[in-house]
Amino acid sequence: MSTTTNPTDVASHERREFIRATSAKSYTRRAWTSRLYLGALSVALLIAFVPLASILQNVVGHGIHYITWHYLTTPQQYPSITNPDNVGGIGNALAGTAVVDLGAVLISIPVALLLAMAMFEFTHRWVSAVRNAMETFIGLPSIVFGVFTYVSLVQTTHQFHAYFGSLALCFIMIPVMTINALAALRSVPDTLVEAGLSLGSRPSRVMLHVVIPAAKSRIFTGIFLAFSRAVGETAPILFVVGASDLVRFNPNAQATTLPSLMWNYLIGSYPSERASCWGIALVLMAVVLFFNVLSRVFIAFSNKS
């Protein structure tokens, strides 16, 4: 019985031959198409690096010789026709940025943490509504927050304050921090929470001593991420912080920040001002990158632990 060839085997043998032949016939064409595809992808990757290289080269190349202690600590000067190169330093803007951003962080962190904890604890339809609102806020144009802050604070008080800028930046920072903190809290294993509760701890105690310590590094990631985004924001604070050419750390006074000084220099009329933009750009990039790298370090740290 088994010595005769099974008719189905013949068919499958012929099928295999047919498939092999067809595949071989088209193989050269398909291989070249594939090479074309992969070549196009490599070109896309190379193109993606061109602007990055150009920006870094220009910012570092034009900005590096500005970076002196004197430039960083003395306030800005005003160029004039008789003295067109008199731009001074950026000390006032550096101080203003420190005040505005520190204020924003001090307001945002407790609010974002409280919100995240509330959204973690409660299951109410408001929770997903707020989450949606937060995600929408992340995508909104930042100039809208500037307009809102101007309308609701500057227009009603007829004054400019550094802390108005802090409040405007909160619109940028709180959503990013809250979404990240909520994700961090939810990433803590349920077993840990349940173990804490089973020991008779109150939910608040479990939150403070179990959930938050376990989620700590991911919460910090969100904070640094939000901060690195807010430092470079120009549009929300441009209209509300006023201007100051004194190096001072007073949230109640007017302030000039790094981005707003850069904006003024960019639309200014002296070449020395536009050249000074590169110095400010380098400082700004260094600050932003520092906090971004810090957030990545915390991500790596939280993945390890």
Next chain:
Amino acid sequence: MSAITLVGLVVFYFLFVLAKNSIPGWSLAGWRIFYATGWNFGGGNYGALPLILGTLTTTFFALCLAVPVGVGAALAIVFLIPRRLQLAVSSLIELLAVVPSIVYGVWGALVMASLLGNHVEPWIQNVVHGSWPFNGAPTGYGLTLGAIVLAVMIMPIVTAISRDVIVAVPKELTEGALSLGATRGQVIRRVILPSCKTGIVGAVTLATGRALGETIALATVLGGVTQASPLPDRAFATGSTLAAEIALDFGAITGKAGNVLYALALILLVIVGVVTYFARSIIRRNQKQFS
């Protein structure tokens, strides 16, 4: 619970304040704000059609530039770069996402503008003999430069999200196709791209939202709405966008004119709000697909 209610109230208050303050602006500008040309804030011409069109065209052409490059770069990172280097390469590209927008503004106005105006645009005009859409004086500043700067800003968003979606495609699909004799190009074209479609569309919509609202990077590279260029009808036209014009005109507010800018902010908010809403629902649908 009360904290959450508070945020809800803040959101409603936010919309309420913007809407309320824009009312005098609507009555000052009238319906002209939607169809009249020649926006001139100081001169009292509130025809915002060139701003609306400028917003839409710069965003559209930025997407045309950024999406193929961004998705291509994401595919290249996943399929061509050794696994050990993938994180480093994608982090480098995501570096572009954290560059402050004012730095893009400086780069665009001080570097790219002279490059385009002195070399690239005259060269293109020579090649096509100045026929439409490449007619008119090449100034460097304008909607072309705006689209390029925007493209550079949104490309890392497209790359980062596309990469996440591509990595999430089940290994079995790729391996199945390869074991049937498909080439890598066929796998990308027939397996990866179709199964990533909704995710990539989500990334693009998110990038669109970012591009529509970009303010500071564009304000100094677009050249402004002028008599010579009342509408963005050619490649080298100067112009402006809704967001950029709000920033540029805010210093010159007198009387009720400021409320017209709040009306612009509201128009922008509506456009962006609609786009982000769709982006989020698309991304969420895609996440469900693979989890």
